[in-house]
Amino acid sequence: MEKLTERLFLREFTNQDMDAVAEFRRDPRYLEYYYRPPYTREECVRFVDECIAWSKESPRCKFQLAITDRSNGVLLGDCGVRTESVESRRGDIGYELSPVYWGQGFASEAVRVILQVGFEDLDLDEIEARCVVANERSVQLLHRLGFEETERISLGPGRGGFAARILPERCVFLLNRDKWIEHTHVF
Ligand SMILES: CC(C)(COP(=O)(O)OP(=O)(O)OC[C@H]1O[C@@H](n2cnc3c(N)ncnc32)[C@H](O)[C@@H]1OP(=O)(O)O)[C@@H](O)C(=O)NCCC(=O)NCCS
Numbered sequence: 195m196e197k198l199t200e201r202l203f204l205r206e207f208t209n210q211d212m213d214a215v216a217e218f219r220r221d222p223r224y225l226e227y228y229y230r231p232p233y234t235r236e237e238c239v240r241f242v243d244e245c246i247a248w249s250k251e252s253p254r255c256k257f258q259l260a261i262t263d264r265s266n267g268v269l270l271g272d273c274g275v276r277t278e279s280v281e282s283r284r285g286d287i288g289y290e291l292s293p294v295y296w297g298q299g300f301a302s303e304a305v306r307v308i309l310q311v312g313f314e315d316l317d318l319d320e321i322e323a324r325c326v327v328a329n330e331r332s333v334q335l336l337h338r339l340g341f342e343e344t345e346r347i348s349l350g351p352g353r354g355g356f357a358a359r360i361l362p363e364r365c366v367f368l369l370n371r372d373k374w375i376e377h378t379h380v381f
Pocket of ligand 1: 290
């Protein structure tokens with residue numbers, strides 16, 4: 195999948211993206227709300243390999259796209275929407291940018307695209323996002339895109355890849371299709 199926006203080109207990952215991912219995933223600013231040591235090179239290889247593997251699945255229920263600057267091809271980060279099966283009408287999103295590129299609206303611009311992929315390509319009815327309450331940049335991004343907080347989870351183990359870690363208070367945000375359509379038209 196490839197998507198163009200005003201400033202970005204979203205595309206599938208390739209093995210050449212490894213160094214750029216490894217570079218920002220060891221930045222302390224990036225790691226602040228992950229409560230873990232810097233990602234090792236092997237973990238970054240596994241991440242990129244997994245994104246590439248998802249891109250080859252058919253039917254496809256997971257998209258994790260590289261976010262690049264459309265003017266020069268530089269990798270800025272990545273974002274994705276995932277669901278457990280093609281029958282499922284609920285999915286979740288994730289997004290991350292190199293701290294070098296924070297504060298310019300690039301993540302919001304990319305996540306708008308990924309929401310469209312979720313609601314249109316995956317035909318989801320609702321999309322969830324979870325984030326640590328203290329991660330203000332992420333919370334603001336979700337509000338900006340129309341998400342509403344539906345639940346708070348107190349300090350405890352994470353889920354999925356975060357199951358081995360104790361995470362601080364987190365919030366669950368949801369965006370349903372109607373709210374997304376309404377929000378897309380207003381802004
Ligand atoms: C979460 C994360 C992606 C947010 O990055 P970000 O750059 O703050 O997000 P946005 O793209 O929405 O940019 C918003 C900022 O750009 C500014 N901006 C400039 N032009 C803009 C535009 N055209 N549209 C929107 N915002 C714009 C906004 O005013 C805002 O600035 P502020 O931070 O000074 O208030 C980033 O902090 C990150 O990668 N963190 C580490 C990984 C992570 O925590 N991921 C989320 C896990 S839940």
